Amino acid sequence: MIDVQNLSKRYGGFTxxxxxxxHVEPGRIVGFLGPxxxxxxxxxxxxxxxxxxxxxxxxIAGHDVLEDPLAVKRAIGYxxxxxxxxxxxxxxxxxxxxxxxxxxxxxxxLGQVEHAMKRCALLDVRDKRIAKLSKGYRQRVGLAxxxxxxxxxxxxxxxxxxxxxxxxxETRDLIRELAGDHTVILSTHILPEVEQVCEExxxxxxxxxxxxxxxxxxxNRLRGADAIVLDFFADGxxxxxxxxxxxxxxxxxxxxxxxxxxxxxxxxxxxxxxxxRQIRSAAASAVVSRGWQLFEMKSxxxxxxxxxxxxxxxxxxxxxxxxxxxxxxxxx
Amino acid sequence: xxxxxxxxxxxxxxxxxxxIAYIVLTVFALVFGIFFTVSVESFIRYVLAxxxxxxxxxxxxxxxxxxxxxxxxxxxxxxLVPMITMRLFAEEKRTGTIELLLTSPIRDYEIVxxxxxxxxxxxxxxxxxxxxxxxILLYFSNPEWKPILVAYLGLFLTGCATLALxxxxxxxxxxxxxxxxxxxxxxxxxxxxxxxxVFSSGAWAEVIGYLSLISHFxxxxxxxxxxxxxxxxxxxxxxxLFLSVRSLESLRWRS
Numbered sequence: 001m002i003d004v005q006n007l008s009k010r011y012g013g014f015t016x017x018x019x020x021x022x023h024v025e026p027g028r029i030v031g032f033l034g035p036x037x038x039x040x041x042x043x044x045x046x047x048x049x050x051x052x053x054x055x056x057x058x059x060i061a062g063h064d065v066l067e068d069p070l071a072v073k074r075a076i077g078y079x080x081x082x083x084x085x086x087x088x089x090x091x092x093x094x095x096x097x098x099x100x101x102x103x104x105x106x107x108x109x110l111g112q113v114e115h116a117m118k119r120c121a122l123l124d125v126r127d128k129r130i131a132k133l134s135k136g137y138r139q140r141v142g143l144a145x146x147x148x149x150x151x152x153x154x155x156x157x158x159x160x161x162x163x164x165x166x167x168x169x170e171t172r173d174l175i176r177e178l179a180g181d182h183t184v185i186l187s188t189h190i191l192p193e194v195e196q197v198c199e200e201x202x203x204x205x206x207x208x209x210x211x212x213x214x215x216x217x218x219x220n221r222l223r224g225a226d227a228i229v230l231d232f233f234a235d236g237x238x239x240x241x242x243x244x245x246x247x248x249x250x251x252x253x254x255x256x257x258x259x260x261x262x263x264x265x266x267x268x269x270x271x272x273x274x275x276x277r278q279i280r281s282a283a284a285s286a287v288v289s290r291g292w293q294l295f296e297m298k299s300x301x302x303x304x305x306x307x308x309x310x311x312x313x314x315x316x317x318x319x320x321x322x323x324x325x326x327x328x329x330x331x332x
Numbered sequence: 333x334x335x336x337x338x339x340x341x342x343x344x345x346x347x348x349x350x351x352i353a354y355i356v357l358t359v360f361a362l363v364f365g366i367f368f369t370v371s372v373e374s375f376i377r378y379v380l381a382x383x384x385x386x387x388x389x390x391x392x393x394x395x396x397x398x399x400x401x402x403x404x405x406x407x408x409x410x411x412l413v414p415m416i417t418m419r420l421f422a423e424e425k426r427t428g429t430i431e432l433l434l435t436s437p438i439r440d441y442e443i444v445x446x447x448x449x450x451x452x453x454x455x456x457x458x459x460x461x462x463x464x465x466x467x468i469l470l471y472f473s474n475p476e477w478k479p480i481l482v483a484y485l486g487l488f489l490t491g492c493a494t495l496a497l498x499x500x501x502x503x504x505x506x507x508x509x510x511x512x513x514x515x516x517x518x519x520x521x522x523x524x525x526x527x528x529x530v531f532s533s534g535a536w537a538e539v540i541g542y543l544s545l546i547s548h549f550x551x552x553x554x555x556x557x558x559x560x561x562x563x564x565x566x567x568x569x570x571x572x573l574f575l576s577v578r579s580l581e582s583l584r585w586r587s
Contacts, residue, residue, distance in 0.1 A: 048435040049434075049435060050431055050434050050435050050584065051584055052584055052585065070437045070439070071437075073435055073436060073437040074437045076435070078431075078435050080428065080431045080432075082428045084427075084428055084429040084430075084431050084432035085427075085429065086342075086346065086427075086429060087427070088346055088349045088350060089345075089346075089349075097338065097342050098432070098436075100334070100335075100338040101335060101338055101339070101432075101433070101436040101437075101438050102436055102437065103436075103437050145432070
């Protein structure tokens with residue numbers, strides 16, 4: 001659906017997007033993640049033919065953005081960062097105008113407008129002037145505008161920015177619903193949003209693509225192999241952590257063991273397996289066969305925040321922006 | 333074609349939901365109404381005075397009254413045209429809706445033509461308002477109607493040309509005040525360009541003088557329909573519409 005090859009975009013001396021390549025399969029829902037100023041909006045504007053690429057090629061649904069922009073634009077529904085709304089128009093009138101310029105056949109316009117309003121829960125404000133709508137409604141009008149011509153590809157630039165938490169959840173639900181019929185690419189600087197909504201994630205930082213994978217794989221990527229936390233009661237608190245460690249080290253397939261603490265008479269360890277090996281059952285039986293009581297065993301998962309920190313970690317600026325990211329994520 | 337009509341209809345609609353259309357129409361009807369009344373009255377007084385003195389009253393109604401009134405409409409238009417075109421693109425650029433137009437499957441020239449046609453339609457509405465005054469004149473006297481029609485064609489063509497210029501200026505800025513000011517002064521400069529022929533008579537003066545909008549319009553207002561004037565206005569209009577399309581295109585490369 002999207003095929004981007006060595007895309008670069010420069011403004012004068014400033015390089016906003018630097019040699020990005022990626023590919024998106026039809027029907028996927030892809031998150032475009034990065035701190036503010038990373039080049040997300042610029043990339044999206046190139047995809048939508050609003051800006052021409054400085055170098056490289058972009059093909060959408062088989063059409064090149066420079067050679068056949070009209071075909072590309074027909075295939076795309078686009079919600080820019082600020083919804084492009086005419087404040088003096090009523091909601092329904094605006095949506096009719098947009099369906100006309102998007103090339104919806106005259107006979108289908110009424111039905112498409114009705115359908116888009118229903119999907120985005122706009123029926124109760126259809127006659128209201130856009131100027132009078134709240135921010136949440138405006139965002140929904142913007143989303144409805146992008147759906148009118150049933151585009152194969154939806155490009156949403158920060159679709160939840162500026163909404164309240166309830167509206168954010170509603171918008172995310174709506175996007176997930178849309179994913180069935182459309183390919184969706186959405187940009188955000190909010191990590192949990194990507195984890196909740198997207199199947200794949202593309203992380204860019206300072207105009208460069210730093211990671212590109214499925215959400216699940218990216219999380220696993222931090223640790224190449226199975227990793228668990230083991231928490232157990234040792235013999236009447238007489239057991240030294242060191243001697244417990246010796247026992248655990250005997251587990252077949254173990255790569256690393258690390259003592260993390262002692263609490264209420266329990267010992268806690270982090271265990272990591274060799275790549276491709278499962279150690280959970282062996283670890284459990286090692287503990288139980290010594291007569292220790294297993295209190296808890298859980299696998300370690302890493303959030304995208306950790307991934308983000310790792311993939312951008314080489315750069316001190318990037319990690320500070322990732323801190324800001326994590327902060328915003330908590331604020332969510 | 334359908335896209336041009338869609339854009340033009342949307343544009344016309346937004347003229348009439350904003351106060352600008354009503355302000356422009358009212359100002360125009362009022363100002364021209366005053367000019368019209370005063371001119372007709374002084375014309376009648378002049379004719380009566382001539383009659384009382386026993387003079388031979390053979391004034392050309394068109395030359396002494398109608399042609400001047402046409403010039404008045406044109407001059408008022410000079411002030412109103414910038415107000416008609418200022419928001420066409422500047423507003424879209426300011427609010428970001430230009431992104432919707434430029435990412436829709438329509439061509440740049442369709443956007444430009446649609447917006448310009450809406451401006452022309454609105455300007456034509458002004459001409460229609462002014463024609464009511466002449467309808468009164470036609471009802472109570474019998475001036476020749478053909479020169480009036482030619483004069484109106486001149487007004488229309490001048491409008492097309494200056495509106496094209498204003499459309500172009502609007503594509504270059506996101507500030508409507510700048511759009512108004514630049515359009516006004518550019519029109520004014522072209523209006524009086526033939527003044528240079530008074531001071532100098534070289535080839536350059538002739539070229540600049542040729543660009544004068546008013547000298548081409550004057551032929552029309554006298555009732556003279558000449559191909560060279562029609563060609564001038566058509567070329568002028570086409571040139572600025574072409575520049576507008578290029579300017580819109582360049583937004584993509586510059587922004």
